[in-house]
Amino acid sequence: xxxxxxxxxxxxxxxxxxxxxxxxxxxxxxxxxxxxxTAWGLAMAxxxxxxxxxxxxxxxxRGDAPGISYALGNWEPPVGIEFRVDGLxxxxxxxxxxxxxxxxxFALPSVEDEIDKxxxxxxxxxxxxxxxxxxxxxxxxxxxNLFVFLEISSIPxxxxxxxxxxxxxxxxxxxxxxxxxxxxxxxxxxxxxxxxYMATGTLNMADLAARLSELHGNRVVEIGFAFILVGxxxxxxxxxxxxxxxxxxxxxxxxxxxxxxxxxxxxxxxxIIRFSFDVFSVENxxxxxxxxxxxxxxxxxxxxxxxxxxxxxxxxxxxxAYSSVAQVGYMMLGLGIGTQAGVAAGVLHLINHxxxxxxxxxxxxxxxxxxxxxxxxxxxxxxxxxxxTSAAFTLGALSLIGVPFTVGxxxxxxxxxxxxxxxxxxxxxxxxxxxxxxxFYCYRVLVNxxxxxxxxxxxxxxxxxxxxxxxxLLVLALMNLVFGVYAEPIVNMAETAAAAAxxxxxxx
Amino acid sequence: MVExxxxxxxxxxxxxxxxxxxxxxxxxxxxxxxxxxxSIFQTSVFLLYISMSKVFGGAPPIxxxxxxxxxxxxxxxxxxxxxxxxxxxxxxxxxxxxLSVGLALVVRIREAYxxxxxxxxxxxxxSLELEKGV
Numbered sequence: 001x002x003x004x005x006x007x008x009x010x011x012x013x014x015x016x017x018x019x020x021x022x023x024x025x026x027x028x029x030x031x032x033x034x035x036x037x038t039a040w041g042l043a044m045a046x047x048x049x050x051x052x053x054x055x056x057x058x059x060x061x062r063g064d065a066p067g068i069s070y071a072l073g074n075w076e077p078p079v080g081i082e083f084r085v086d087g088l089x090x091x092x093x094x095x096x097x098x099x100x101x102x103x104x105x106f107a108l109p110s111v112e113d114e115i116d117k118x119x120x121x122x123x124x125x126x127x128x129x130x131x132x133x134x135x136x137x138x139x140x141x142x143x144x145n146l147f148v149f150l151e152i153s154s155i156p157x158x159x160x161x162x163x164x165x166x167x168x169x170x171x172x173x174x175x176x177x178x179x180x181x182x183x184x185x186x187x188x189x190x191x192x193x194x195x196x197y198m199a200t201g202t203l204n205m206a207d208l209a210a211r212l213s214e215l216h217g218n219r220v221v222e223i224g225f226a227f228i229l230v231g232x233x234x235x236x237x238x239x240x241x242x243x244x245x246x247x248x249x250x251x252x253x254x255x256x257x258x259x260x261x262x263x264x265x266x267x268x269x270x271x272i273i274r275f276s277f278d279v280f281s282v283e284n285x286x287x288x289x290x291x292x293x294x295x296x297x298x299x300x301x302x303x304x305x306x307x308x309x310x311x312x313x314x315x316x317x318x319x320x321a322y323s324s325v326a327q328v329g330y331m332m333l334g335l336g337i338g339t340q341a342g343v344a345a346g347v348l349h350l351i352n353h354x355x356x357x358x359x360x361x362x363x364x365x366x367x368x369x370x371x372x373x374x375x376x377x378x379x380x381x382x383x384x385x386x387x388x389t390s391a392a393f394t395l396g397a398l399s400l401i402g403v404p405f406t407v408g409x410x411x412x413x414x415x416x417x418x419x420x421x422x423x424x425x426x427x428x429x430x431x432x433x434x435x436x437x438x439x440f441y442c443y444r445v446l447v448n449x450x451x452x453x454x455x456x457x458x459x460x461x462x463x464x465x466x467x468x469x470x471x472x473l474l475v476l477a478l479m480n481l482v483f484g485v486y487a488e489p490i491v492n493m494a495e496t497a498a499a500a501a502x503x504x505x506x507x508x
Numbered sequence: 509m510v511e512x513x514x515x516x517x518x519x520x521x522x523x524x525x526x527x528x529x530x531x532x533x534x535x536x537x538x539x540x541x542x543x544x545x546x547s548i549f550q551t552s553v554f555l556l557y558i559s560m561s562k563v564f565g566g567a568p569p570i571x572x573x574x575x576x577x578x579x580x581x582x583x584x585x586x587x588x589x590x591x592x593x594x595x596x597x598x599x600x601x602x603x604x605x606x607l608s609v610g611l612a613l614v615v616r617i618r619e620a621y622x623x624x625x626x627x628x629x630x631x632x633x634x635s636l637e638l639e640k641g642v
Contacts, residue, residue: 144598
């Protein structure tokens with residue numbers, strides 16, 4: 001291990017597995033507790049511990065440092081299950097754990113507002129399992145283990161979304177739809193892994209990468225890749241497979257939406273990068289072709305169609321959910337370009353999108369707590385009533401559009417640059433069209449927020465926005481601004497991640 | 509044609525099962541039937557894994573205790589591949605968990621809407637939307 005280590009060596013040596021195991025173990029006592037606040041404390045402890053391990057791993061894999069390999073239970077890979085951390089997933093882990101800590105701060109007041117008293121400790125317990133599952137997907141170096149963690153994170157997610165039923169019963173049907181589609185996606189992934197196992201006889205990702213490089217043009221391998229891409233695409237809400245997302249984001253409790261928007265689709269997206277560029281390789285003609293002729297058109301269609309759908313939503317959370325689908329399109333376009341610069345732009349947008357959607361959904365949660373509003377027409381004049389929250393929301397929205405000096409601009413800039421390097425002028429046009437559509441749908445919300453006067457007889461504030469919400473909300477909103485001006489750290493992070501995706505798989 | 513089918517009989521069965529399951533998920537409006545389809549779909553994948561671990565003439569990969577103790581294991585013995593079996597054991601657990609969460613959701617949906625038919629649910633939500641004013 002290298003410079004910048006701050007945890008004791010005994011802990012640091014086991015950081016990859018403790019990151020996953022601590023939240024998973026804490027979920028059991030959290031479920032047994034009666035008090036929601038104590039359970040929240042446990043969830044917070046688990047997330048903070050995971051955050052510290054993530055920083056440690058991030059520092060240890062910075063720059064040219066080789067990836068960390070951890071043999072679970074001392075069973076040496078490729079026979080045993082391996083946890084592998086390199087530049088790519090270290091960045092993702094940092095994002096995931098930081099989002100979890102910020103979202104949990106917001107959770108305490110928000111959950112007390114939305115969830116029944118006797119269900120709160122179970123709620124936090126389910127959250128811990130989701131968190132452990134997502135962290136597991138991000139750390140594991142074993143293809144089948146990735147499926148198991150994917151399902152560990154998905155199953156409690158269905159339960160968490162259904163918890164929104166106290167506010168709106170449509171949460172139940174949305175959750176059911178997500179369950180059906182998510183399970184089909186995960187099963188497709190298993191079919192793909194099965195085909196790879198048939199062709200290579202191994203499940204370890206590094207081992208797979210080495211053996212697949214000798215199997216160019218093998219039909220079984222190609223079909224396996226196609227199944228994996230579709231399966232993970234469903235979880236990542238790639239355009240025609242996104243139907244579960246708007247309902248799930250719109251009716252879940254505010255905290256769940258905030259956390260999922262910042263993390264869940266991102267982790268599936270990481271899975272796609274890992275499989276396409278590390279396990280398989282873009283030098284493989286089949287992978288490159290499927291990116292150029294399948295993923296890119298779908299990404300562009302998603303960017304434009306989902307943004308257009310967002311224009312016609314009256315529920316602000318649905319609007320943002322459709323915008324999320326469009327943003328997944330941007331990330332996918334980065335992959336579709338298929339160069340290292342393209343993947344770096346995709347990862348950069350992944351990080352930035354987590355910041356902006358985190359801020360936006362958290363601000364919506366604040367509006368919901370203090371005024372109980374969700375629909376656009378009820379936002380009239382709230383700018384004067386809640387200036388700080390509205391300002392944070394505005395920052396997030398500007399970042400979503402891609403106004404200069406926000407992170408949204410930085411990632412669109414890099415994306416356009418990568419597209420131009422490849423000579424794809426049509427992709428640039430598509431990005432611009434989608435950005436203009438984003439201007440319109442953000443305008444619809446912002447004009448109601450700031451310009452329209454508060455109508456007479458509008459509902460009064462139920463309670464003021466608690467500081468527990470304002471704190472993380474401002475942190476996220478200002479991050480949009482700070483990293484928009486001083487973009488170097490996140491750009492470096494994305495470029496290291498892309499370099500790791502392109503170079504790690506070949507040599508173990 | 510017949511030969512090809514006979515050679516790959518197991519795959520033919522798996523594909524048919526898979527399509528039956530997927531079709532049931534898409535075609536039916538009843539939520540419980542949809543979960544049944546989902547289970548059939550998952551089971552076909554379990555069969556895919558199990559059938560690929562079959563080695564012709566292979567015995568179950570279990571060592572005889574006495575032979576092992578006296579170091580008399582036949583080095584040329586052929587065993588089936590045990591790894592896919594173990595993987596599917598995990599996948600079955602995942603499948604059961606998904607199914608139970610799905611059924612629990614169906615129970616809650618029936619409590620909230622009084623129906624588990626998809627079109628009735630959509631209608632109920634639509635009229636709710638109309639009441640609130642679009």
